Amino acid sequence: MIDAINLTKKFGDLTGVDSLTFHVSEGEVFGFLGPNGAGKTTTVRMLCCLISKTSGEAKIAGYDTTNDADSLKIRRIIGFMPENVGLYSELSAYQNLDFYAKLYDRTEQQRKESIERLLRLLGLWEKKDVAVGTFSKGMKQKVAIARALVHDPEILFLDEPTANLDPEAAKTVRDFITELKKEKKTIFLNTHNLDEAQKLCDRIGILKTHLLRIGTPEELKESLWGSKTVIQLEEVDDRIVSAVRQHTSGKVVVEDHRLVIDVKNAGKENPGLVQAIVAAGGRVQFVQGLNPTLEDVYLKTVRETL
Structure with missing residues (x-):
């Protein structure tokens, strides 16, 4: 579903992502671990057609991220939750999700069913008519995840979905990702949380501009000293x-x-x-x-x- 071949991004003389090559299969939860500045967010932004690559290849479900016609198709089959949630603070949770769902030409019935389902799963249905500007960080994070899923995408990109959340909110988000995993969604997860990566991810890549290691959690642990x-x-x-x-x-x-x-x-x-x-x-x-x-x-x- 997700393929990168020697994917590289340079910002002037600085190399943000260096020759990444990996494959993510359909229904797999793939995690990227790495320190700040390792290139995790840059990689996701290239895969989501938000910034251009310098060289190499990136394909989503066979579509080329640098082809204009393909990039429109990619945007319809992916959901993206950025690190900064970027919601419309004056709109309610329901209005935020309904606005984005309309951008994907979802029917009124599809929008209603999807929004109610997601807000109930995330424990926000009772707050559906409240302006998100009054929400806590954790509640906004949940709305942002719902927004990424409101059009029922095949592939989901999550950039630090539990960053800066209290333990209860972080657990709710992790439980929700577990439910998505059961639905066989293909999920690309950027995280600093090692325990989270071990619990949620089928495979993990350790990144520091270039890919240092990749494998299942058990394979990675086995590779250290057996x-x-x-x-x-x-x-x-x-x-x-x-x-x-x-x-x-x-x-x-x-x-x-x-x-x-x-x-x-x-x-x-x-x-x-x-x-x-x-x-x-x-x-x-x-x-x-x-x-x-x-x-x-x-x-x-x-x-x-x-």
Whole structure:
């Protein structure tokens, strides 16, 4: 649904986005992680036909973002929620959504059904006739998400949808994205929130002007140092270490009274490792997995480029 091939954007001598290549499949939730200034918003703006590329290619559902006729078709099948919501403050929530729905030639019945559905899902139906200028940041954010969806787009671009929201409002937005995911919407999500990315995204790209890593959350974590098993013992001696090394091809590290062992499949390997230790006279106190977090992956990846 979304394709970028060597996509590049320069602002004078500054390269904002450098040779991005990736593919987002239909129904996938794809997340972009990166520090401020990494090029996340610039990438989305190019994909949404809001700014031109310097070089490379970008296609949405097969349509070329730089072709004038195609760009009109792209605008009809995508929804975009920018970081700055940009609503008409003097209009009510309902009037804001109705105005944008009319731009997509939605019938009156389609507009009514879509607006009510979205505002109810986001907990704003009771506030439908209130001017959005009186709304909190979180409520405005919800209206902006509804606006991006009011014409029932195939593809949704969300730029920092939970930025600066209180925990309750952020959870409501995340729950709503989860519902959209169940509807098989294709979603492109820019976020700084690592927990949010891990919970919502099928795949994640880590960006810092150019794409540093890409994969599922599990693949990214696996790429850092793989999977390890930690076995805490009452005592560790040479016989126990030898028994473990005979039982595994993974690296074995002794740290005081515990063994840290590289494993490929903990569920299959751990019972045999414990059995070998017990047979060698070891007394096991506990066994646990040692897996990197997405935060570990992100920080290591970004710092490697400093």
